[in-house]
Amino acid sequence: MRVVSVIPNLNVPDIDAAGGFWAEVMGLSTEEMNLGWVARFTSPDTGAHVQLVSGDATAPEDSALTVRVEDVDAAYAEVLAAGVEVVHPLVTEEWGVRRFFVRAPGGTVVNIAQHHA
Structure with a gap:
């Protein structure tokens, strides 16, 4: 998987x-996206960013982080072959993201995603 x-x-x-707070105090003043339940705030100078989630709109659990990959279909095949627990199956969301969720050792839920143009 290429992250x-x-x-x-x-x-x-x-x-x-x-x-x-994140825009004014922390300097992540560019709101890159806001779907109402998830928003990404980014520093215009450094590119540092954070996503705020108030409850995932389509997944059964909220994720602790998003790992963007080069090829989400290949990543999904790798995860299945490794026997990793899939929390949310591979889907293409209406907002243009193809993603799935896994549970990492220790219980962290990870959103693995590829953004499509």
């Missing part, structure tokens, strides 16, 4: 309230 980036997903009760 492109890793993004922390922070569970928050209110994205707007939490977004103000």
Whole structure:
């Protein structure tokens, strides 16, 4: 699996309230995306980013982080071959992301995703 980036997903009760802190205090002032239940805030200078999640809209559990990969279909095949627990099956979401969730050793839920143009 070729990982492109890793993004922390922070569970928050209110994205707007939490977004103000991350944008104004922490300097992640560019809101790259906001679907109402998930939003990504990024530093315009460094590219550092965080995602805020108030409850995943289509998955049975929230993920602790998102691992963006070069080829999500190949990653899914690797995960299945390794016998890793799949929490959410491979799907293409209506917002253009193809993803699946796994449970890592220790219990962390990981969203493995590929963004399509």
